Amino acid sequence: MLHHRLARAATALHAAYGVLMIVFLLAPLLAMVPLSFSAGSFLSYPLPGWSLQWYRKVFSEGPWVAALANSLVVGLASTVLATALGTAAAFAIARRNLPVRRSLLGLLLAPMIVPPVITGLGMYFLFSRLGLTASLPGLVLAHTVLATPFVVITVTATLQQFDMNLLRAAYSLGAPPWRAFAGVAVPCILPGIVSGALFAFITSFDEVVVAIFIAGPAQRTLPRQMFDGIRDTIDPSIIAMSTFLMVVAAMAVGLSAWLSSRAAPSQRASVPATP
Template structure:
């Protein structure tokens, strides 16, 4: 009978050490969030520990028509519009680039991904001067167009990653049976890449909803978004109502992360089936 081998013991220790390190990093990143959530239930008017009492008054304030619900409606309107346009354009661009037969493909790819690479403040300043000449500042149209440009690269990358495992013989088989291009896309391509498209749409919505730099330059009083309202509140008057709204946004972001994880699993499953 062979003697037990202890050669893998350092690997086991390293494996658990890596897990502990990752857990500590997660605690370090998440601890500030859990520190501010209890303050949103404070009955006081200042941010302080220990809390003077427990109250829902700040949640009642953020549910009032102004300013929080007004800015929330603006953010949802802009984010939904930017999500629709960026998802449509990003999906079409990913399909075109997946063919690998476009001229100057690296140049086109760099152009489409530029908003992801260029510092956001530079993009915001450039959009402001360009939109000012077109009369698109202080308008929902200009804000939606700007957010569409910012969100499109994330949709493009997500859908392009889904298309990497796509079997092109399915398209050729459908075409050989006489299906027109629109039917091929609707009945063959879209059902397979739909998890990637949905994930890209979630990323686009989250990025547009949370964007503040471009909104500071382009949004007027009637287009004031929720992140801009929170940014102004942090500069002018910090009260627990900002933390109450931030807590609600944390809950929403957690829900989006869960949905994105489920879509990723479905995308991997669909990729395995198509392969």
């Protein structure tokens, strides 16, 4: 009886600790949300009144909408490229007979480890020689490099539960490699691919350091617009756009968690039972 009580107490303490950590991390963010509905012109508590004027400002024609459009174009383009490249790389890494497998994985994950300032500076010197600075293709390629590791991680984790014998069975039945991959592997690992694509999009949509080095005035993204706004002057319009970005990120994380919860049953179903 005492053992069960101690176990329940430990579980309760663990849950309480988790809740406190979530509150500690989210409280500063949530405290800024009411400021986006302020009727005043400054960031101050208590609020002088409630208004949607700052949301109307950021979503009306102007620099905020142009920056949002650039972020969407760059984010979607880099997500497509990162998802294709990351899925192919993860599938190659999942094969046990690949030479220098660990070294290749470390190379693919390097953009996550190297500080963004060093990455942005290196890309600037390289892209300036290739004529890709201050251009949309250059910014898309730069964000693809930063987003691909997230696809590699999620798809590689999903492939750990995938039975490669299914592909061999497809080969033995006469399916070409591309047909076997598209018809057998992709449906089984689709939740991991979609989760990786979501993380790739959020990575591109939220990136600012590399955009400062690579993008020109015409390729100003939303995070860079926010950075310039904070540097010049601070008004609640920045908080309004930040709240919008938090909602987008929360939706993406929720969708990724939902896909991950659905991935396990589908992966167990794809593995044939042992007689």
